[in-house]
Amino acid sequence: MEAKMVRRYDIMEVCLLAGKIMLQSGAETYRVEDTMMRIAASYGIKESHSYVTPTGIIFSIETDEPTKTKLIRINDRSTDLEKVTLVNGISRKISQGQYSVEEAYSELEKLEKADHSYSFLIQVLAASIASGCFLIMFLGTWDDFIPAFITGGVGYMSVVYLHRLVPIKFFAEFLASFIIGILSFGFVYFGAGQELDKIIIGSVMPLVPGLLITNAVRDLMAGHLVSGLSKGAEAFLTAFAIGTGIAVVFTLI
Amino acid sequence: MIFLEHLLTSFIAAAAFGIIFNAPKQSLFKCGIVGMLGWIIYMLMILNEADAVLATLLASFVVAVISQVFAKMYKTPVIIFSVAGIIPLVPGGLAYDAMRNFVQNDYNAAINLAAKAFMISGSIAVGLIFSEVINQIIRNARLNASARRMW
Numbered sequence: 001m002e003a004k005m006v007r008r009y010d011i012m013e014v015c016l017l018a019g020k021i022m023l024q025s026g027a028e029t030y031r032v033e034d035t036m037m038r039i040a041a042s043y044g045i046k047e048s049h050s051y052v053t054p055t056g057i058i059f060s061i062e063t064d065e066p067t068k069t070k071l072i073r074i075n076d077r078s079t080d081l082e083k084v085t086l087v088n089g090i091s092r093k094i095s096q097g098q099y100s101v102e103e104a105y106s107e108l109e110k111l112e113k114a115d116h117s118y119s120f121l122i123q124v125l126a127a128s129i130a131s132g133c134f135l136i137m138f139l140g141t142w143d144d145f146i147p148a149f150i151t152g153g154v155g156y157m158s159v160v161y162l163h164r165l166v167p168i169k170f171f172a173e174f175l176a177s178f179i180i181g182i183l184s185f186g187f188v189y190f191g192a193g194q195e196l197d198k199i200i201i202g203s204v205m206p207l208v209p210g211l212l213i214t215n216a217v218r219d220l221m222a223g224h225l226v227s228g229l230s231k232g233a234e235a236f237l238t239a240f241a242i243g244t245g246i247a248v249v250f251t252l253i
Numbered sequence: 254m255i256f257l258e259h260l261l262t263s264f265i266a267a268a269a270f271g272i273i274f275n276a277p278k279q280s281l282f283k284c285g286i287v288g289m290l291g292w293i294i295y296m297l298m299i300l301n302e303a304d305a306v307l308a309t310l311l312a313s314f315v316v317a318v319i320s321q322v323f324a325k326m327y328k329t330p331v332i333i334f335s336v337a338g339i340i341p342l343v344p345g346g347l348a349y350d351a352m353r354n355f356v357q358n359d360y361n362a363a364i365n366l367a368a369k370a371f372m373i374s375g376s377i378a379v380g381l382i383f384s385e386v387i388n389q390i391i392r393n394a395r396l397n398a399s400a401r402r403m404w
Contacts, residue, residue, distance in 0.1 A: 026274075026332075027330065027332070028332060031330060079273075079274045079275060080274075080275040081271075081274050081275050081276045081277070081330070081332065081333045081336075082275050082276065082277045083275075084330050084332070084333075085277050085280075085329050085330060085333065088328075088329065088330055089328075092328070116275065117275045118272055118275060122272060123272060123273055126269040126270075126272035126273050127269070127273055129265060129266075129269045130265075130266045130269035130270055130273070133262035133263070133265045133266035133269070134262075134266055134341070136258060136259070136262040137259060137262050137263055137266065137292065137296075137341060138346055156273075197346075197349065197350075197353075200349065201345050201346050201349050204345060204349070205266075205340070205345060206270075206273060208340060208343050208345055210270070210336055210339055210340035210343060211274060211332070211336050213339070213343070213374070213377070214332060214335055214336050214339050214381065215332065217377075217378045217381050217382070218332075218381065218385070221381075221382055221385055239348065243348065243349075243352040244352075246349065246352060246353075247352050247353070247355065247356040250353060250356045250357070251356055
């Protein structure tokens with residue numbers, strides 16, 4: 001009896017850890033709930049309930065014994081689609097019966113600590129290249145490619161650094177877009193760039209909350225109204241912060 | 254020439270966004286393909302003077318469908334592919350113009366542009382919803398078929 005109780009709590013820990021990693025890495029709410037329920041089901045728990053919001057998970061499993069419920073708080077969220085994929089893979093293996101509870105837990109723990117992300121330099125470079133390419137896609141001229149390349153990279157770099165400095169995300173985004181505006185204006189002023197509008201639009205693209213928008217829509221569709229609306233609000237605030245940063249530049253010049 | 258330019262830049266931009274979002278290395282190429290197809294559909298429709306809302310709707314629908322196909326094929330979450338494809342369609346330019354007009358106290362033009370940007374964002378959402386609905390219909394049909402076989 002005692003051993004069985006411990007095992008049930010272990011199953012719960014595995015589910016919660018998987019859910020936590022997924023939510024922190026930017027997975028959709030329905031995927032988090034689905035994964036936790038599948039893991040529970042494959043360990044023989046027929047009935048489990050979960051309530052997932054962007055800031056916390058409540059999970060409970062029902063057996064013959066009194067229902068067990070646990071809550072964990074999610075404080076910081078980032079975007080790491082590789083981790084989402086890996087947790088997905090682990091949960092697939094669990095449903096195929098390849099992992100025991102202990103093995104699954106240690107795998108997930110390893111994954112939580114691991115850092116699979118690309119190096120910061122590569123990410124900045126990717127943001128630069130994306131900005132340059134967006135400039136061309138928005139019918140800009142190739143002359144403006146280099147200014148957009150530089151401002152996009154600097155903008156992305158500043159949003160990451162400022163977010164480390166000031167833990168308020170919207171302020172970091174506001175300042176980064178302000179820097180982008182000033183830099184672009186500088187390029188045009190000194191004759192290095194031609195079209196100010198296109199350079200700014202291209203450079204701002206890496207800051208656009210694309211993942212939040214798609215996740216918000218998918219969550220709303222799946223009936224997770226609370227998560228969908230709060231992610232939508234976050235996306236709106238980010239867009240607003242970017243817009244305000246640029247607007248400030250225009251009122252100054 | 255413009256066509257080739259757009260093919261290349263949209264592919265690179267979508268793959269670069271894959272890197273920003275930390276997508277797995279082996280899926281970066283597919284992210285690029287999804288982004289490229291979505292953007293080319295949008296661009297072709299705009300160049301043929303179709304409405305931007307309609308073009309965005311169709312492009313986001315195609316992006317979502319291809320993403321779901323890829324997700325099934327490679328057994329990975331859908332968002333990896335759909336995010337990279339959706340980002341170019343986000344009406345950044347319109348939102349920017351709207352903001353600029355707001356700041357310059359030209360509220361009429363600003364509201365016009367903002368409404369348009371809102372419509373386009375809405376059409377991205379509707380495109381995603383359509384593909385999701387189709388996906389679920391197919392899945393339910395399959396589940397029902399297998400359930401019938403079981404009984």
